[in-house]
Amino acid sequence: MPEKKIDPVRPTDDEARGIARTLIAQVRFAALGVIDPETGAPSVTRVALVPGPDGVPMTLISTLSSHSGALKANPACSLLIGEPGAKGDPLTHPRLTLQARAEDADKTAHRDHYLSLYPKATLYYDFGDFHLVRFAPRKALLNGGFGKAYVLTPTDIVP
Template sequence: MTQPINPIRDLDPEARALAHDLIAGARHASLGTIDPDTGFPMVTRIAFGTDPNGDLYTFVSGLSVHSSALRADPRASLLIGEPGAKGDPLTHPRLSLRANATLIPPSAPRTGALRAWWLASHPKSKIYIDLPDFFFVRFEPQDAMLNGGFARAYRLEAEDLRA
């Protein structure tokens, strides 16, 4: 019997750069959380961005189910990367990132700077950015799996994901 082939390749500078490019170019992501009422995973689409320091953020409504889930359990996963206009979606690069979420209350001192940065990078959020139930969430990456396309899978550690 032959040994199974490990599909994970050794991380190289090109793969690390691809992961960074996916993160830097993303304006939205899929967010995975654990529903505190059922224990089942749930995935939603969120606005997403990196601040000037390279930290990962979203801006969400406190009324959303994923906000309740993050309050109960800060562990989250993010899927970053979109299929191209042509070809099989599975051949396009994507990053599955595991992170811990920190909810930032609207009264936090850094909220003003985050607000200005968010508006500059997500101008359409102007219609809801001052609603009282919205707040920022910062994601601290723990590790990730990069699928760079067919036969190009890589595991990244937290230090590999830092800008």
């Protein structure tokens, strides 16, 4: 008798939505994955992160960075949001992989909001080479801890 495959992905529920939204609301940095336009290879960097007023994550990126050029060439990207706690196995702590599309955001309109959540950016926010990017969710994979895997839609992330 063939073994029955068990789907490790749980049905999305309010707890999963809450974990994902909390990660976006509270985490102030993430790993950003892009495709290098010169090589076609994945490239990952760390970025500062704040939730926009609508809950969509945003970051400030210098046009001098390689990931800025990569996002201009291909706005499809991924963010890994969440950090392991001080104790225990790092794989038991919640983390969210957000598949998104990078979009320009109004840097002037969001200045006060961004700086209220990431005040250290005051040092460079107004530099001319920096632009504000929002990461419009397309799909998300939530690992809410051991045995808690979920697939989330954009409306699960941003109501």
